[in-house]
Amino acid sequence: MRRFQKKGFPILLASTLMFTSGVLPSYAQDVATTKPAPAPVAVQDSKAMASAKISKDQALEIAKQTIPIPDGFTQRNIEFQSNWWGNQTAAWIVYWDKQTPPNYGHIHIVIDANDGHVLQVEMYNGENTKSTYPPKVDITKAKDIAMEYIQKNFPDKAKEIVYDDRYEQAAKPPLNGHVEYPITYKRQVNGIPFENNEIRINVNGDGKVVNIGYRWDDAIQFPSFDKLITKEQALKVYQEKVNLAVKQLSLWGPGVARTMKLGYMPDNTSYYYEPIYIRATDGSQVTLWGDEVKTGDVGRVVLSDKKLGELNHGKVTQEKAMEILKAHFELPKDENMIRASFREQWGETQTSVWEFNWEIRNEGMMNSWAMAAVDAKTGRILNYSNERHVIMEKEGVQQDQKTKITKEQAEKKAIELMKALHPDIAHQLYLMKMPRMPHEEVYNGRFQSFTFMREVNGISLEHGGIHVNVDMMTGEVGNYWFNADNLLISENKKKVMSPGEALEAYVARLDMPLVYVLPNEKPSLVPGAVKRNLEAMLVYQPRVKEFGEPVYLDAETGKWTHRETGQLVVESGSVTDIRGHRAEKELQLLLRYNVFDVENKQIKPDEEISRGEMIKMLVLLENNGYKVWYDEARSSTFKDVQKSSPYFAYIENAVERNWIDRNQENFKPDEKINREEMATMIIRALGFEHLAKIDNLFINDLQDADSIKAVGAAILISKLGIMETQEGKFIPQGTVTRADAAVAFSRYLSKRNELRY
Template sequence: MDKQKRASGMPINQDKGKKMRTASVAKKVVAGTLGLSLLQMPLLVSAASGVSVVEKAAAPQATQSSGSDASKGLNPAEAKITKAQAEARTRTLFPILKEARLDGITYGEQNVFPPNTKKIWVLNWSIQKGNNSSGFSTEVDAVTGDILSFYYPSMWPEEDSNTAYYPPAVSKQEAEKIAETFIAKAAPSIKAGTMKPSTEYGFSSNQALFGPVRYSFGYSVDVNGLPADNEFVSVEVDGNGNIVRFTRSAYQGDYPSAKAAISKEEAEKRLEQGLSVTLAYISSTPLFNATSKREWKIGYIPDRTLVPTDANSGKGIDTIWGKDLDKANQAVRYTALKPSNKAFTPHKGEQLTADQALKLVQEIAPGSEYQLQSSLGNYWYGNKQVWNLYWNKRTPGTYQESNKSAVVDAETGQLLSYNEFQYPGSEPAKASAPAVTDAQAQTKAIELVLAHYPNAAEDLKLSDAQTLNPSSSKTVYQFVFQRFYKDLPVYGSTVSVSIDGGGSLISYNADNGLSDADLKAMDGLKAKISPKEAQDRLLNELGVELRYISSGGYSVDNTYVEPKVRLAYVPTFDKSRNLGYIDGVTGKAEALLQLPDPNKGSTPELPSDAANHPASKDLATLLEYRVLSPAEDGLLHPDAEVTLGDWIQMIAKGLYPDQVYYGGRITQPLFADVPADSPIAQAVQLFADKGWFGDAKSSELHPEQKLTREAAASSLTTVLHYNRLSRFFQQDAQALSLSDASAIKDKGAVALMLKLGLMEAPSGKFDPAKPVTRAEAATILVRLAHLQGNVDTPLNQR
């Protein structure tokens, strides 16, 4: 998830060109009661509490003067790299900027609050093409001269005739050499021998068969001989060898000594002391992502948060606040909820109106001093329509705004989230005793959950992993409710609530919930290995790594956390920082929610039944780009006949190989025989959105029908948007000369496919009624990929 940051050494995948950079982002407690902390969680995890913090959408920014409020406390005269040198370096390194206009240069980060003291030059660019324009920025370290960020707006290269499509002019190996050569020029402060390849720091680009070819490379950079969270480089190179994105993260403060006072062995003993395992249901994909096909496992996970240990004091570290923990972490315990006569009742009938949605959350809505705006939209990462309620209040005497927002399921009325945001410093920070106790806040949190979460008393338990915000000026109570199914926790399924010292709700966040299919899948799971076996295996896989970790640079519950770097031993699993668990069935150690390698381009081994097939090369290409995958028996079955549903799915995977299409919500199935929960529903939606069903008016798709060669030709004609042109070729001499021309109804489509070289007619016969095999489909799609860069509008832009 692009808007996620990980704590204490969890590297941040930055895409600074696609979103406004901010040093203070609103953070909200959302998940993580299972003690699954530092080992590569996709969410920030508080070591003290086991709760997690995730970045909220960027809040309104403070208005900036030409002097830049963000550069308060900075003196450009102290920069070792001048403004002119920063501009010259940028223009020299990125020749593509000759198409851009430099609109200005500022000192210090822009659009951040509170103001920071980062010594950088920010160059603001814009590109104008016709009536369209796009603005972006490039950052240069004013101390070292390193380029810190560059991103050329993707909308321009993809519309450019020089965009690289498959097959690329530059291979992955060649692109890697280009990237490393460029890093030496763009980041001269990196010492030789300190940079190491790492999949943790690459951009999130996914190679698609029908998309622009881009290679992503990430590198960690050692400091004082140790890995450091703040030091990394990410480069993206396109298929023509151009640098299209670049990020260099470097800490401008002083690093502590690399000498540890306690040994690695001692740190490992502290990590493992008293550690046990908990059996839980584990999803193959994060539960916030409701569009991906989800598989379930049952596995053993640590019973507590695995926290880093300060390498000098030996104390555990709260990775959110960067503070020492007063006591060792204990196993998480849960308390059942008592049923309430005010339990949530799902709405039935027509979709809720905005007024009805507001009424359901009236008890937590702010007063009349806030102005309400509402909009109906799709919930992120899911096929759920929601009401977005947004209350805005301008703080008197400033340009800063405080706001509150809620998301309500438009079908059921369930509250999915509520969050408030205030700029730190927008109101006086006065320390005061809380008006409500922890127990009173807990009672309110329980009442809120019972009133807004379906079957809360049956499905949720209160974790004892709550904590107080350690801010000296404001008390915030945090509570996390864990989802259970058949007495086992469901990893990642939580509801979190934050309440301030005055008893007011600050945040409420629930996950997407579990479908009937999820519950059915979990029903069939049963552990075959004992907890003792799993615990022994887990302890065998655990270890520690000495490194520099970081915290801060963000806000938690409206409290800004100052950046801090310290030397620590961090937990590892199977010698990596990926969170892991022990499979309850196989007993194997598995990585949990491991970040994908953005360069999914290494060819997996071709199954035996395809290795010697005449179409083996094309089958290997589709396997490499995740368009095809082996069946349960491990084979590709290249001669199996393809159905219409298979064909639609294959083309969709050529654009979205991970089966996640972020198109319109499936409010109502397009075809009666393709329900919303069908494996091909998203692919069908994509086809419809792009107009690839043509003028079809049928209420049924019949995805199970065999795909004939003529049907494939007609489909490809529509995919290429050559429908009208195909009518022009209906009397084409080449098509009419085929020996079986009389059996072909769509002669224009067949003629086009022959002329484009996508299909052939061996010995002058097309065989229009012959079913297409997987191997034949692979050859056609690889040819289509070769054609992609030569058509007026590539498939990914239609």
């Protein structure tokens, strides 16, 4: 099935994924203290259970010995499956849970019913306990704790694993006490990691094991070969095969106004398979199912060499919209229409549309529905779907059935439909040639899907494919979907970096590890007919080195850019003027959260900061490095901080948080801030503003107290250890450098955790 995912989001690290138990339909007798009546057992499961070499009691004993069951957990039930989804083998699943508010947890352990091997362990031990910040253990110590746990509880596996450092490379330093390190080890065979088997031990900031994920399959076979292509050869194959294309994409993230940018990325509009594997034996590209991708399987064909006309439908009323639909699709009967509505703002393009919905009922039960949307300004059909529920079962083409049209005829029908619907952009539309997917083979060719892409001056839309689905049995178009963002691609030529430069920048961020992977099983409509893959593939797996953030290669600047903030991605180790600085650790922390603007690999740590910059720093730190944004409806609180100010959103956010007194006419954001102002703001951020104003509550031992207006804030912040005094003096009018702010904010985070959480 074609992928639809959050736009531009990078591949998630395998080390952070939690194993799940999937759908578990059949049950053996419960083994809880209070035994409910056992659920019915399917016939095939009953037979498999009777012939299983490992009994229920034996499975329970094996599970109990696998890991230490923490206090508070109760063993609830045991389930038997004749075809456990993870390995397609007979298995016992043993469950424990903890339901003592406010602490909850669950454990399930899967035992192979034929040989007693532990196939999977999943434990979540949730405890509502307060963690310390900074954490008592760092990731280095967490790795030691995780390995000790593995050596104790999985001693036979401890020598067969290799540490997966992807989480460590991508993770940011924590900002509060809720710290958890997912320490992941991949199974290693013949000195090569196996991506599908792993042991993950989650260690919290207090050094306690709180989660476990174990997946291991001893039945997998691992071929070894005398001759393999080199990593350099695999990289060359990738460079030759990858099609980097300029895509128009949206910056996205919390509170960010929709902004279109141009970025280089692999052209997945025309490609099903991601990640792309390179077979280590011969350098061939292979799919997730282990099939070789041949050169002739991919490509594209332009629909027309010229514009075919204009969209000229005149005023698009409801009746006109229906007329346009009937000209191109076989619609359900009028009496089946249940709704016709006008929507002022539709989709991300916020265009206005006419929407239509139909239902077809049989004896009072709905067995079919359809929907369509037509642009109310241009008359362009944006989508159409007619789902007959019987057909949705996709039973395929039986031997005694014949398709009404051929694949070639279906392709021609899809092309002619696109020309008719989009004459104004037909010369910019391409039919994307793709190899058949496994599900298409399963459905025996009944449904043919076609993807089209619009390209203007070498620029196409990210995830902007136009899709047409043709039913080969009826010859009808069952589904059509047009991403209206295609119409936002600019007709003006843009100056972008060359494909060669883009490829060089992309490859520089690329890793190419040699790994074993297990091909995905190919689907089947016949129960029990899915063949289990038991032989791993040896491949080179191209991976863009993770920044720990969603990023893209800006085609206009040539810089890696943060997808959510729009800021240039700066690796903390590349900043040159903080190495060896007295506040290097604190500066590094803030740098990882995009708090500083980096110019020429410098942040100038000893430069004094302004009032506006300090506000921006603290707001970004509180917001985990994400920008804040307000739309045009937001009015300015201060006369001298208008919407054009780079500090506008941050100052307004600080006003909302009550960090700033709004009862002043001007804020003077460009003035240098002093120590008293920073102390006042941090105390307000902690929520101690009123406490600091209570007379004689704190011992006043500041020698320069008479020169301090907010003396309570100065005393409190010095007593908390967030800001230091100098020979008993607070020096309220002293200026603040970036390094000073970094140290104070780092200490503020520690006290915030201690006092809030």
